[in-house]
Amino acid sequence: MYDLAIIGGGINGVGIARDAAGRGLKVLLVERDDLASHTSSASTKLVHGGLRYLEHYEFNLVRKALKEREVLLRAAPHIIWPMRFVLPVDEGMRPAWLLRLGLFLYDHLGGRDILPGTRSLDLLRDRRGDPLQKRLRKGFAYSDCWVEDARLVSLTARDAADRGAEIRTRAECVALDRGTDHWNLQIREQGVTTTEQAKVLVNAAGPWVDPVTALYDRSNHAAKLRLVKGSHIVVKRKYQGDHSYIFQNSDGRIIFAIPYEDDYTLIGTTDQPWTYAEGEAKISDDEIDYLCAAASEYFLKPVTREDIQWTYSGVRPLFDDHSRSAATVTRDFVFDYDNDNGAPVLSIFGGKITTYRVLALQAIRTLSDALDVDGDDWTKEAHLPGGDFRPDGFDSLVDQYEDRWPFIDRSILHRLARAYGTDTANILADVTSLTDLGQSFGAGLYEIEIRWLIDREFACTAEDILWRRSKLGLHMNEGEQRAVEQWFERQGPLSKANLDLS
Ligand SMILES: Cc1cc2nc3c(=O)[nH]c(=O)nc-3n(C[C@H](O)[C@H](O)[C@H](O)COP(=O)(O)OP(=O)(O)OC[C@H]3O[C@@H](n4cnc5c(N)ncnc54)[C@H](O)[C@@H]3O)c2cc1C
Known part of the structure; x- marks a missing residue:
């Protein structure tokens, strides 16, 4: 029995998983595709207050988002x-x-x-x-x-997993059964359906919040998206x-x-x-x-x-506030919390990448009675993986890496430091020559990085690596991209256990 099951591995789902796992809760997150494979990798990639929202008098949203800019910058100065x-x-x-x-x-x-x-x-x-x-x-x-929006999602998911959350990708919730004190979730993974139980459900399915609601609420509910x-x-x-x-x-x-x-x-x-x-x-x-x-x-x-x-x-x-134009619909998040008709469920509408951390905190506070936790703001001071350095310390981080691995091109070290921050030193820990990096795929991608992304960031395919954990796909020609696919084909079924990650 999980304390909390979360449907959706976009920024909002992983943010809630991280916050809840950090409080010692038993958390399951299911994502039917890859992490950040939908809205959360397709944003303008700004951590911003949203200057134009002032025109629509969204002062609360703008204030909340402006305050978050430096909180997030301090938590992840490599990717922000x-x-x-x-x-x-x-x-x-x-x-x-x-x-x-x-x-x-x-x-x-x-x-x-x-x-x-x-x-x-x-x-x-x-x-x-x-x-x-x-x-x-x-x-x-x-x-x-x-x-780097998609990296923010995978690093948040990794932090959640490091704190005990179970993150399952390519795992679709196909049916939901609401009991008086718990949920039954049917999860389909690689053609096999299993059932999991959780006391509380969070529906963070982004553009699919309404269809997920329809899995348990067959009444003619009005669409809210x-x-x-x-x-x-x-x-x-x-x-x-x-x-x-x-x-x-x-x-x-x-x-x-x-x-x-x-x-x-x-x-x-x-x-x-x-x-x-x-x-x-x-x-x-x-x-x-x-x-x-x-x-x-x-x-x-x-x-x-x-x-x-x-x-x-x-x-x-977005939450449908019945605005006439698509541009003026509120960008702020809205919660729909239902704990009257059986086990509790919280559905998430709207929100910004920028406000994902405060959204997660507010979600936990909304669920604090159901989950029996307090609502302290522990994530405000916590770094994301690789983010434990000062926001003005990036260049000296790259300098340190250049001193330690002088045989690796500085542009590659720079890209690695941007993607992984202080974790770069863990990725390269045993590297004493270029051969230790493994197969080279072009654009500075080596096998060692792919193995890290499979082992630590839930990557399963070439596309996960080239278009979400990185944007190396933009810098590689077709042949180079194909070589990454072939590397995955050689590994057999997508299972970490099949890969020698030692
Ligand atoms: C064009 C654009 C520009 C934007 N620019 C910015 C910006 O610059 N700054 C900013 O702060 N915000 C921006 N945003 C807003 C921000 O991107 C979104 O608010 C945020 O990404 C929404 O995240 P989410 O987790 O709700 O949804 P998603 O990222 O879509 O995640 C929902 C996930 O649920 C999964 N799912 C659905 N059904 C199931 C199921 N049955 N079982 C398992 N999984 C399921 C989906 O596969 C999906 O991955 C922008 C948005 C857009 C579209």
């Missing part, structure tokens, strides 16, 4: 780092005084110790104005943070520098242009209604046109379809 955003003032869009007011609030609502405040920019003199059209003379630079697709395009790097841009569109929306994976610029996002009938979320021609046109309004050199190297799309599982 500060980023400056350039917001040009443009004629016909929001006036400069309004932007200044918004940014003043943004700087002060949540408090900052590490991140610098807003500055005005003369875009005709500042180098950050160079790639922009010359009508844009003034602007502002403000701070938020970047996060508003499903809104958002897409991004990845183009060859459009400008030099490590800053991002936030552009205002004539439809009142905004888009971001962000440096991505060294060689690229990430541009997004969109807000499109989405239904299950569409199947896997994919970018449409209209969204491509929209993003190219919106970015071309600002960059000197237009963004065209031919520039696109990769795209991705995700579905926001």
Whole structure:
């Protein structure tokens, strides 16, 4: 009998699993695909307050999210780092005084110790104005943070597992039976169905919260989700520098242009209604046109379809507050807690990557009676795996690794430190020559890293490694990607036990 069963291995599910396991609870999390294989790897990857939510008077959400920026930055300074955003003032869009007011609030609502405040920019003199059209003379630079979203999920899951949670991927919950004091969950894994029992259930199935509810509640319950697709395009790097841009569109929306994976610029996002009938979320021609046109309004050199190297799309599982436009539906999380009709169940709607930790804490506090735990905020001061170094200590970490493994290219050590932080030293602990790294697959990927990801981060396939635990797929040609697949094929069935991980 588990204390808590969680359905969904996106950021919200793993966040709750980690918080609960850290309190000594017996936790089971089931994810039917890979960790972060849906919305939680398809975000804009910002740990941010959400400047534009101020316009919709979402002050609570913005304050909560702004406060979380530095908490998360301190917990995982390898996969989260500060980023400056350039917001040009443009004629016909929001006036400069309004932007200044918004940014003043943004700087002060949540408090900052590490991140610098807003500055005005003369875009005709500042180098950050160079790639922009010359009508844009003034602007502002403000701070938020970047996060490797899918890695945040796998590291949070790993921390949960290190604290005793059982994390099962490729494990779908196919049936739910609600008793008076516990749940029966039927879980299908590799064609075999087993039954597990738990006292309390959390439905963190993201865009599938409603279908999971329908597994036990056959009444004609009203759907509570508003499903809104958002897409991004990845183009060859459009400008030099490590800053991002936030552009205002004539439809009142905004888009971001962000440096991505060294060689690229990430541009997004969109807000499109989405239904299950569409199947896997994919970018449409209209969204491509929209993003190219919106970015071309600002960059000197237009963004065209031919520039696109990769795209991705995700579905926001928002709480349906009956807003007219998809862009204005609340981005804050909403809980539906039902402990009247049998064993307790908490369903999660909406939320941001940024607020996942406070969402998890609030979930535990909501369930504290049912789970018989107190609601202290233990995760606020706790590092994620590999994150136990100072946010300004990244470069010296890479220097240390270069001193210890001088035969490994610095760019590889830099990438490893970004992905694994202080765990890099554990991955490379027994490495005394390049041969110890095992087979080389290109783009700096060696067998030793694959084995670590299988052993410690629940990776099971080449896709898990190349597109979620890392984005090495972007830097590898087809042959190199195929070699990773072939390596997995050689290992046989996806079982850690089959791999010699010693
Ligand atoms: C385009 C876009 C941009 C965004 N940008 C940002 C941003 O910059 N910053 C930010 O903070 N937030 C951002 N967000 C919001 C954030 O990404 C989401 O709120 C968050 O990822 C939702 O996580 P989740 O765990 O609820 O859902 P998911 O990540 O979708 O996880 C739910 C999981 O449940 C699993 N599941 C479903 N049914 C079952 C079942 N029966 N059995 C087992 N498993 C099941 C699914 O496979 C899925 O993996 C963005 C979202 C989108 C779409």
